[in-house]
Amino acid sequence: xxxxxxxxxxxxxxxxxxxxxxxxxxxxxxxxxxxxxxxxxxxxxxxxxxxxxxxxxxxxxxxxxxxxxxxxxxxxxxxxxxxxxxxxxxxxxxxxxxxxxxxxxxxxxxxxxxxxxxxxxxxxxxxxxxxxxxxxxxxxxxxxxxxxxxxxxxxxxxxxxxxxxxxxxxxxxxxxxxxxxxxxxxxxxxxxxxxxxxxxxxxxxxxxxxxxxxxxxxxxxxxxxxxxxxxxxxxxxxxxxxxxxxxxxxxxxxxxxxxxxxxxxxxxxxxxxxxxxxxxxxxxxxxxxxxxxxxxxxxxxxxxxxxxxxxxxxxxxxxxxxxxxxxxxxxxxxxxxxxxxxxxxxxxxxxxxxxxxxxxxxxxxxxxxxxxxxxxxxxxxxxxxxxxxxxxxxxxxxxxxxxxxxxxxxxxxxxxxxx
Numbered sequence: 001x002x003x004x005x006x007x008x009x010x011x012x013x014x015x016x017x018x019x020x021x022x023x024x025x026x027x028x029x030x031x032x033x034x035x036x037x038x039x040x041x042x043x044x045x046x047x048x049x050x051x052x053x054x055x056x057x058x059x060x061x062x063x064x065x066x067x068x069x070x071x072x073x074x075x076x077x078x079x080x081x082x083x084x085x086x087x088x089x090x091x092x093x094x095x096x097x098x099x100x101x102x103x104x105x106x107x108x109x110x111x112x113x114x115x116x117x118x119x120x121x122x123x124x125x126x127x128x129x130x131x132x133x134x135x136x137x138x139x140x141x142x143x144x145x146x147x148x149x150x151x152x153x154x155x156x157x158x159x160x161x162x163x164x165x166x167x168x169x170x171x172x173x174x175x176x177x178x179x180x181x182x183x184x185x186x187x188x189x190x191x192x193x194x195x196x197x198x199x200x201x202x203x204x205x206x207x208x209x210x211x212x213x214x215x216x217x218x219x220x221x222x223x224x225x226x227x228x229x230x231x232x233x234x235x236x237x238x239x240x241x242x243x244x245x246x247x248x249x250x251x252x253x254x255x256x257x258x259x260x261x262x263x264x265x266x267x268x269x270x271x272x273x274x275x276x277x278x279x280x281x282x283x284x285x286x287x288x289x290x291x292x293x294x295x296x297x298x299x300x301x302x303x304x305x306x307x308x309x310x311x312x313x314x315x316x317x318x319x320x321x322x323x324x325x326x327x328x329x330x331x332x333x334x335x336x337x338x339x340x341x342x343x344x345x346x347x348x349x350x351x352x353x354x355x356x357x358x359x360x361x362x363x364x365x366x367x368x369x370x371x372x373x374x375x376x377x378x379x380x381x382x383x384x385x386x387x388x389x390x391x392x393x394x395x396x397x398x399x400x401x402x403x404x405x406x407x408x409x410x411x412x413x414x415x416x417x418x419x
Contacts (some may be wrong), residue, residue: 031204035368036376040387043277044386050280054417055206056384058258058410061360061391063267077194078143079186080150083124089182092256093165096234101325102163105234106131109241109250112230116294119143119187119198119226120263126182127166128239128354130158131251139244139253144221146197152183156253182256189261198226200242200253206375221329231257239371270398273305273366274376283337285364288394289355295350301345303329304337304401308367314354323348360391 096103130139141153158164190196201224230241230250234254238257244252267289270282282306289298298313302318308331310319318324320332327348329335355361360380366372379388399405 006174006363006383013186017275021038025228026198033352034052035374039274039277039368039376040284041389043272043274043388045276046411047386049277051410054410055385059383060381060385060387060389060410061267062410063391072158078145078150078190079122079184080143081151081184082354083126083184084180085416088255089126090202092235092237093128096237096239097163097254098165098203099235102131105232106251108232108234109230112232112250114228114242115231116291117198117226117229118262118265118291118293119196120265120330121260122186122188122263123238123260123388124182124258125152126256126258127153127156127253128256129248129251129254130156131254132158132164132165132245133247133249134203135244135307137204139242140201140203141203141226141242142199142221142255143185143196145187145190149221152185153253158252188261191315197222199224200226200229202244202252233275262293264290266290267357268394268396269300269362269380270392271348271378272310272388273307273365273378274388275305275307275369279402280339281399281402283398283401283407285309286336286398287311289357289362290394291355291357296355298348298350298352301343301347302336302398303347304334305366306332306334307369312363312365313352314356314361316350316354318348318350318354323350334396334401337398341398341400343397360390363387377400379386 113352124140127141132139137158139156139158140151141149141154143152153278156164187196199221200223224244224246228243232239232241238258238260240255240257240260241250242253242255243250261387269285269287269289271285271287272280272282273284281304283302284307285300286302286304287298287300290296297312297320298311298316300311300318304326307320308319320329324331329347335347336342352385362376363379366378367374368376378388380391381391
């Protein structure tokens with residue numbers, strides 16, 4: 001005779017099943033974490049045995065490494081030469097900015113989309129006009145490299161809700177204002193994101209002369225780090241517009257930009273996926289990430305691993321067993337790491353958003369060869385850590401299969417002088 005279970009008994013049984021289920025899940029997650037850490041620990045031990053313990057300040061972003069400026073090859077230092085305003089310049093200012101209605105120019109600036117500022121550029125910049133809503137200010141534009149400030153535009157003055165123009169030097173001097181000449185600037189070789197940035201700034205000219213100005217400049221540039229700008233076209237001429245006060249008004253400083261070229265920000269990442277923990281060929285995944293004026297993309301160049309993986313690049317993911325299979329790639333097959341390697345080969349190319357080249361916000365998730373339910377997460381390494389991901393310039397070639405990076409590979413190479 002079957003006994004009917006009481007409601008209380010059913011409740012106790014349900015709670016017990018739930019607790020057992022939760023306990024089983026917790027144990028699995030703990031075992032997964034333990035296995036992942038064990039894999040990493042074995043890799044770290046083998047790495048240190050082969051190469052030694054990295055220095056605590058060792059960075060693994062070699063795409064950001066710039067040699068000492070005094071010992072670099074020609075063309076690898078910043079160019080910032082005075083470029084006197086050409087004869088046609090004043091006609092541009094008159095026809096493009098002074099003659100039209102100011103309200104029309106402001107509408108054009110306000111309706112233009114914000115563009116991400118690329119610090120790696122070549123251009124002739126001519127300060128053309130300034131504008132402010134409610135203060136007597138001077139505006140400036142500078143490049144900061146290795147804590148040294150190079151002025152591109154300085155001392156450009158505007159009055160209350162008025163405009164100032166770089167039109168007549170004699171009149172400028174008579175009014176007590178010194179306007180900047182043009183500048184021929186080239187910062188494309190300064191690939192160290194940590195050391196170079198531009199600043200578009202303002203200051204009250206009534207109290208920043210002499211020592212105070214120099215003191216403020218050194219201390220205050222980072223507060224005005226240039227992140228965005230706007231570009232407008234007037235009569236076929238390109239003008240770059242900057243917000244120097246931080247209130248979203250991009251009419252503060254307007255510069256004519258001539259022969260402008262920007263350098264795409266790009267890095268090549270080499271990945272070890274822990275499938276084998278003692279070869280250090282760093283070719284299990286090789287991919288480039290490129291930011292061309294805010295438009296970002298990834299190009300996968302090689303897949304030397306046999307494990308399934310997911311790339312996490314900013315806000316974008318790409319998985320070998322999903323997107324890769326759609327392109328007829330097999331998870332267990334290696335691509336472009338054996339025999340004759342094609343270093344310009346494109347295995348996959350896809351758009352990316354949210355990649356930050358300064359922080360290297362990329363990571364890789366790999367399914368273990370012991371159990372595909374075990375996921376090993378590999379972030380970009382911090383300084384001093386044993387690396388499983390490296391960043392290089394996109395001209396760097398990767399190793400063939402089972403060809404480990406040579407001993408001492410990460411130490412600073414001998415610098416080549418201009419002589």
